[in-house]
Amino acid sequence: MYTVAEENYIKSIYHLQRHQKSVHTNDLAAELNTRAASATDMIKKLEAKGLLKYEKYYGCSLTKTGKKLALNIIRRHRLWEFFLSEKLGFGWEEVHAVAEQLEHVQSDLLTDKLDVYLGFPLFDPHGDPIPDTLGNMAAREQTPLSLWTSQAPAEVCGVGSQDESFLEMLSLKQLEIGCRLTVLRHFNFDKTVELQLATGSSFTISEMLAKNIFVKPVEV
Amino acid sequence: MYTVAEENYIKSIYHLQRHQKSVHTNDLAAELNTRAASATDMIKKLEAKGLLKYEKYYGCSLTKTGKKLALNIIRRHRLWEFFLSEKLGFGWEEVHAVAEQLEHVQSDLLTDKLDVYLGFPLFDPHGDPIPDTLGNMAAREQTPLSLWTSQAPAEVCGVGSQDESFLEMLSLKQLEIGCRLTVLRHFNFDKTVELQLATGSSFTISEMLAKNIFVKPVEV
DNA sequence: CGAAATATTTAGCCAAAGCTAAAAATATAT
DNA sequence: ATATATTTTTAGCTTTGGCTAAATATTTCG
Ligand SMILES: [Mn+2]
Ligand SMILES: [Mn+2]
Ligand SMILES: [Mn+2]
Ligand SMILES: [Mn+2]
Secondary structure, three states: OOHHHHHHHHHHHHHHHHHOOOOHHHHHHHHHHOOHHHHHHHHHHHHHHOOEEEEEOOOOEHHHHHHHHHHHHHHHHHHHHHHHOOOOOOOOOOOOHHHHHHOOOOOOOHHHHHHHHHHOOOOOOOOOOOOOOOOOOOOOOOOEEHHHOOOOEEEEEEEEOHHHHHHHHHHHHHHHOOEEEEEEEEEOOOEHHHHHHEOEEEEEEEEHHHHHHHEOOOOO | OHHHHHHHHHHHHHHHHHHOOOOHHHHHHHHHHOHHHHHHHHHHHHHHHOOOEEEEEEEEEEHHHHHHHHHHHHHHHHHHHHHHHOOOOOOOHHHHHHHHHOOOOOOOOHHHHHHHHHHOOOOOOOEEEEOOOOOOOOOOOOOHHHHHHOOEEEEEEEEOOOOOHHHHHHOOOOOOOOOOOEEEEEEOOOOOOOEOOOOOEEEEEEEHHHOOOOEEEOOO
């Protein structure tokens, strides 16, 4: 159906589109570790296939068809991440790289049977929602810890990066999905955040870290 | 590491090598639904990488390294087939096509964790043995039904083709791996074989079919 | 506004993996 | 032992998806 390269472009465009309404060539190239010239070429190919619309020197944005494809690829990626983590015992810092390969196995039957087998999971190991067959997915309230000013306890519900060392650091600090914490203080000097776990232990984390940890109010 | 094309060539050469000691360009091209010219090109590439040795106009055969790679790909293929069949509920006629894609996901960690998760299965859904990490696998006694002359009951332990309609036909006739049967008669005229299942029902199958059903003596 | 900086596209390469058609080597048959 | 047939290789072309360098468009800033 679609080549691996095409699928990777579509997925990247989809992700970039959440932030900017139109996706710029340079941003796309950066996201895919390639060059602007290559991105321009592929954009033209994808436009010819009706997956996106493109205006020279301005940028591109996915069509309905393009979005549907993107959500299907994301569905495959996150279902495999869940499988690797839940069934095979991979660490959450290991699953992304393998899922990058598995997501390109094209068989809707496989995807749907996997979904059934896993019990229709709603979130992947990083807290990202898994689209269903129609592309619908749970909305996630995602307040970065850097903006959480409430005294009330918060629950970690997602992370903003797939970087291995970032995720390893979180595991080390016992900051996993579902874990409860309270923000003790935001230091103005460098935006360091001091927090306390349910276990009682308290420590500080950098602003960079705080920006990539998403929390929500603890449900009662 | 290796491209999908390279892996497919290595796997095909390995399979052809069981029959002929040296693999001929035309046979390889036929196996891969490609042309002799393309096969020649790839053979040269694989020789340069040390995976096979090649003599012009004569043929090629895998080196130690090449065989090791081939067995690893076959291991991945058969483990995925087992997974699809056992865990996801795929029919045995559906698994091969999907496994053709999954086999190219390159992660030894994934392969080994999958093996553990599946409980170190010895055979895939078609009765083919699954190599372990070192490339060792169970030897299968495989007498085709066309050559089974004994009156003693036999157990189906493998099939000689992955063709979908062939496997569907077997399912229809209740001829699955592990099933018991007795050969009633070989008809000389067209080599038709008459057989009887443990259920009591008896019927005939064509020579072509009989050649692709492997049996072994029922263990007591 | 106009110059400089930045972003994007175009032009012209390259490697992988396929193809056809022609040439060359090997095998077969009279 | 030739002549014919078959097999294999070579040569030259195609597509996909990269790249660099140069050209062009857009944005920013003095
Ligand atoms: Mn991921
Ligand atoms: Mn990918
Ligand atoms: Mn198979
Ligand atoms: Mn394959």
